[in-house]
Amino acid sequence: MDLRDSPDEAAFRTELRDWLAANLPAEPGREWSRKLYDAGYVGLTWPQEYGGQGAPYSNQAIVLEEMARVQAPQHLGVIGLGMAGPTIMAHGTDEQKSRYLANILSAEEIWCQGFSEPGAGSDLAGVRTRIEARDDMFVVNGQKVWSSFAHIADFCILLGRSDPDSEKHSGLTYLIVDMKAPGVEVRPLRQITGEAEFNEIFLSDVEVPRENLLGEIGGGWQVAMTTLLHERGTLGFALGGALEAQVGRLVELTKERRRDDPLIRDRVATEWIELQALKFTNYRSLTKLMQTGIPGPEGSVSKLHWSEQNQRLTKLAMEMLDGEDDGYWGYQQLRSRGNTIEAGTSEVLRNIIAERVLGLPRSR
Numbered sequence: 201m202d203l204r205d206s207p208d209e210a211a212f213r214t215e216l217r218d219w220l221a222a223n224l225p226a227e228p229g230r231e232w233s234r235k236l237y238d239a240g241y242v243g244l245t246w247p248q249e250y251g252g253q254g255a256p257y258s259n260q261a262i263v264l265e266e267m268a269r270v271q272a273p274q275h276l277g278v279i280g281l282g283m284a285g286p287t288i289m290a291h292g293t294d295e296q297k298s299r300y301l302a303n304i305l306s307a308e309e310i311w312c313q314g315f316s317e318p319g320a321g322s323d324l325a326g327v328r329t330r331i332e333a334r335d336d337m338f339v340v341n342g343q344k345v346w347s348s349f350a351h352i353a354d355f356c357i358l359l360g361r362s363d364p365d366s367e368k369h370s371g372l373t374y375l376i377v378d379m380k381a382p383g384v385e386v387r388p389l390r391q392i393t394g395e396a397e398f399n400e401i402f403l404s405d406v407e408v409p410r411e412n413l414l415g416e417i418g419g420g421w422q423v424a425m426t427t428l429l430h431e432r433g434t435l436g437f438a439l440g441g442a443l444e445a446q447v448g449r450l451v452e453l454t455k456e457r458r459r460d461d462p463l464i465r466d467r468v469a470t471e472w473i474e475l476q477a478l479k480f481t482n483y484r485s486l487t488k489l490m491q492t493g494i495p496g497p498e499g500s501v502s503k504l505h506w507s508e509q510n511q512r513l514t515k516l517a518m519e520m521l522d523g524e525d526d527g528y529w530g531y532q533q534l535r536s537r538g539n540t541i542e543a544g545t546s547e548v549l550r551n552i553i554a555e556r557v558l559g560l561p562r563s564r
C-alpha cells in the first residue's frame with residue numbers, strides 16, 4: 201500500500217484542517233456533533249441512503265487522525281457510531297436501518313452499550329440478564345454495569361439470556377432497548393478522575409417490542425461479536441492521532457523540565473519510536489479493512505499498544521513534574537487506567553493476539 205495521501209485525499213485533508221481551524225469548539229456536545237455531521241465529517245463510510253457519505257475508509261481514517269491531532273472533542277455518539285450503527289447495518293432489518301442510522305450520525309439519538317454485568321466482563325458469555333419472549337414483546341430483568349453514556353442515552357444495545365437453561369455462548373439474545381421505557385433505571389458511577397461517564401443500569405420488567413430484536417432469538421452471541429470487532433477495529437486511527445498529540449506534549453514538557461537529562465531523553469525517544477510502530481500497525485489494519493470491509497483482529501494490537509503506551513507515557517510526564525499536577529497530566533494519568541480495562545483488558549487482548557493473530561493454541 202502507498203502510505204502517502206492520493207491527490208484527492210490530500211485535498212480532503214486540507215479542507216478538513218481549514219474547517220477544524222475555523223470551527224473548533226471548547227466543549228463537546230450535541231451542537232458540535234451536529235455541526236460535524238452537517239459538514240459531512242460523520243459516517244463517512246456509511247451508505248448515503250442512511251445519511252452517510254459512501255466514502256472509502258481512508259477518508260474516515262483522515263478525519264479520525266486530524267481530529268485527534270488538534271484534540272477536537274469527540275462526536276457524542278461514540279457508541280452509536282462505533283458499535284450500534286455497524287451492528288445494525290450488519291444484522292438489522294430494513295426498518296431498523298431506516299429508523300435508527302441517520303439519527304446516530306446527527307447525534308439526535310445517543311446510544312449506550314449494555315453488555316457488562318457484575319458477573320460478566322471479560323467473560324461476556326456469563327451474562328445473566330433475563331430476556332423472556334412473550335407473544336408480541338420481550339420482558340427484560342437484570343442489571344448492567346459500566347455503561348458509558350447511559351445517563352444521556354436514548355437507546356441501549358443489550359445482550360441478555362433468553363434461554364434460562366443455556367450456558368455460555370448459546371441462548372443469548374440481542375435487543376435494542378429504549379432507555380426511556382418504564383422499568384429502566386440509570387445510576388451514575390464516579391470514576392477515579394471524579395467524572396461520572398459510566399453507569400449502572402437496572403432493568404425491572406422492561407417491555408421491549410418484538411421489532412427491537414437484532415438478529416435471531418438465541419443468536420445474540422454472533423451479533424455481539426460484530427459489535428466487539430467494530431469496537432476495537434475502527435478505533436486505531438483515532439488512537440494513533442491522540443498518541444501523536446500526547447507524545448508532542450511530552451517532548452515539550454521534556455524541553456521545559458529535563459532537556460539535559462540523558463535517561464529521560466532516552467525514554468522520550470523510545471516513546472516516539474513506539475508511536476511510529478503503532479502508526480504502521482494502523483496502516484496494516486486499514487489495508488485489511490479496505491480489502492475486506494470487516495475489521496480484523498489486528499484492531500486488538502492497536503488498542504493494546506496505545507493504552508499501555510499512553511499509561512506509561514503519562515507516568516513519565518508525572519515523573520518529570522515531580523508529582524506536581526499541572527492540571528493536564530494528572531488527569532491523563534488517572535483516565536489512562538480505564539483505557540487498559542475498557543473494550544477488552546490488556547490480558548484478554550494478549551490472549552486474542554496469541555490465538556487469532558499468531559495462531560497459538562487456546563489458553564483455556
Ligand SMILES: Cc1cc2nc3c(=O)[nH]c(=O)nc-3n(C[C@H](O)[C@H](O)[C@H](O)COP(=O)(O)OP(=O)(O)OC[C@H]3O[C@@H](n4cnc5c(N)ncnc54)[C@H](O)[C@@H]3O)c2cc1C
Pocket residue numbers: 312313314315316318320321322323345346347348349398538539541542543544545546547548551
Ligand atoms: C472506562 C470504561 C468504560 C466502559 N464502558 C462500558 C460500556 O459502555 N458498556 C459495557 O458493557 N461495558 C463497559 N465497560 C466494562 C468493560 O468492558 C469491562 O470492565 C471489561 O470487559 C473487564 O471486565 P471486568 O471489569 O468484569 O473485569 P474481569 O473480567 O473480572 O477481569 C478482572 C481481571 O482478570 C483478568 N482476566 C479476566 N479474564 C482473563 C483471562 N482469560 N486471562 C487472563 N486474565 C484475565 C482481567 O484482565 C482483569 O485484570 C467499561 C469499562 C471501563 C473501564
